[in-house]
Amino acid sequence: MKDIPNHVAIIMDGNGRWAKKNGLTRLEGHKAGARSAKNIVTASREKGVKYLTLYAFSYENWKRPKTEIIGLFHLLETYCKKELSEMMEKGIEFNLIGEWGKIPPKTKKILKETIRKTENNNKMRLILAINYSSRREILNTVNILIKSGVKRVTEKGFIRRLFTYDMPDPDLIIRTSGELRLSNFLLWQAAYAEFAFTETLWPDFTGDEYLEILQNFAERNRRYGGI
Ligand code: IPE
């Protein structure tokens, strides 16, 4: 396929509603969501996407019940452990954007190990947004700049201090579950992103639907303000 987006970012939404619809617990919904994530990682790699960012846990998600939060971090640990061999085999580099601060120590350790072990892989980078808030990211950048004593900030200098400093902007942002919002995701980086929204709940999101979205993306005319 031509015109494959270099960077796809996905707001994986709808696990809870999917669980409810199927008479399952929210946590079972998240488990099913993790299976979807695995499929989409594989499809992305096969299609030649170079950066895939998955929004897994927002800064605002701390408002959820403690049991759900614990379950989510546990799921994350399981994902890293289970997928490590595949990541090594397929050349996937694992990374994170967000704040390390509130992440439980055990999860932090496993995440850091996964990052370290996969750091020389170069086929695709899989980035999880965890404990991520775009506004906090921007403020963090502003504070770093203030501290550094610079008198004037350039776009380049600003970008260099975002969590995404070594990544290109997303070309395509997908959100599942019918919600039409960004929920504090990549606000700065999304300036010229293309958007795709689908009613499909994340656990039902398939490789086929993903390919349809990629095909549609390929037909778009990105003008960046030009003609
Ligand atoms: C997205 O699914 C996953 C996370 C936010 C962790 P939700 O849990 O938000 O599912 P809904 O929106 O309640 O259906």
Ligand code: IPE
């Ligand atoms: C956004 O989903 C965050 C993730 C997908 C991790 P939410 O379900 O938390 O977003 P809102 O609350 O509906 O905006």
Ligand code: MG
């Ligand atoms: Mg949601």
